[in-house]
Structure formats: C-alpha cells, structure tokens
Amino acid sequence: MLGDRVRRACLVWIAVASPTVSRADSSLFSDETWRYSSTGSLAIDGGIDIGFSAALPTGLARGVGAGVTWGRVLAVGASKQELAVTYYVERDRYDPYEIVVVGDPRREEVSRVTLRGPEIHQIPGTFGDPFRVVQTLPGVSSVVSLLPFPIVRGASPSSTR
C-alpha cells in the first residue's frame, strides 16, 4: 500500500516537481563553496528504482553546497503528491592544513556488575549457587521464589537476557 502511494507520488513528482538541495552533510561546513549535480536515482520502498534527471539547479550555492560533482539521495518522504529529497554533497576541495577527527559518542551504560568464580563462592547465604548470587544483586528478582529464574525487577522474563 505504502509502496503504491510512494510510487504514485514519485511519478507525479518526476513530472511536475524539482528536487532541491535541502541541506548538506552535517560534517561539511557551510562557510565553503560546494557544487552539486543535476542527475541521480532513487531506490525506495523495497527496491522500486526510479531514475530521474534534471530539475536540480546547477551552479553555485553558498551554505547548502555548491561546487560538488554529485548529489546522493539519502532520504525520501512522501506526503500527498510531494517528495522531500535530501542531497548530501561532497566537497570538491579540501584544506590541506586541516585534520578532521571523528569520534563515536559515548553510549551511557546504566550499570554492569561482573562476578568471577571465587567471588561467587564466597558470598554468604548463597551456598556457592551462582543463581542465588545473581538474585542477591540489586535490581534482580525472580519469577518464582527459590527457582533459578532471575529477571530484572519490574521487567518481563522475556525482556531479561
């Protein structure tokens, strides 16, 4: 259903609309000049390939990327008979006296507790049973008392791994 809607929207769009450069890659900076192309292709919704050409204005534009040799469609959204196309553009020249270091943002881990062999056997009241040890940890509960089915407290058993 969605595919048909998108396909119809694309065909209408190819006939009447023009793609526009809406923004550049966030790692590219707007104080430089970029060039973009006027051709490209789409692959949307399970492999429907629709080629298009033209319409993208050529020339230079400051801030959104003028100067590049190609534009790549990364996102397509259908709304009524309009398509929003996002082009990511590649810069056509680089400052040789610049290094860009890209890092992965740290993902916060709520908590992690690691218990090793000897430590497990020394926890009082557990008789060295690793399941009982796990059930003594904060935030750990059990589906049925005295049975070795630990779960995260408040979560369903299927959510505990």
Next chain:
Amino acid sequence: MPLPQGRCAGKYTEAARAAAIEGTVVLDLVVDETGRAREIVLVEGLTHGLTEAAIAALRGCRFTPGERSGTPVPVRVRGFKIRFLLQDGS
C-alpha cells in the same frame, strides 16, 4: 609549501567523548627539512585533553618539506586546524 603525506590520524579522548566536546584546535608549526612538525604553538585550544590529542596527531603527521631552489627548508605553517567531531548517533 609543505603538504601532509597520507592521513594524519588523530584520536578522540575518552573524557571528550563522555562530555560530548566538539570543536577545532588551531596550531602554528614549523615543518622542518625532514617533513616533521616542530615548534608547535597553540593558537586556539579545547578542553578535555583535545588540545594534547591535536598536538599528538600533528606530531604523527609527515609532510613533504618545503623547498627553496630544490633544497628542503623549514617552513612555518600558520593556522593548522584539527577539527574534532562526534558522529551523529541518529
């Protein structure tokens, strides 16, 4: 003019990643006759160890040395930028 050879590898610090620090370190330097960065002077720095990381990255860079009449000579480079970016998680 001296130009970097290959990739100059820089590294984000853990502290900067944790604090989500981004920005640019600007340095002045001299590329000597052997193509190494010397006399590195900080122009604009960043916190959380990124200034030190930038200097370390620059020390690891190799340049083609500048030449005068075919002879390698030390050349001062002003405003060398090391830009630190965190990837968009989306």
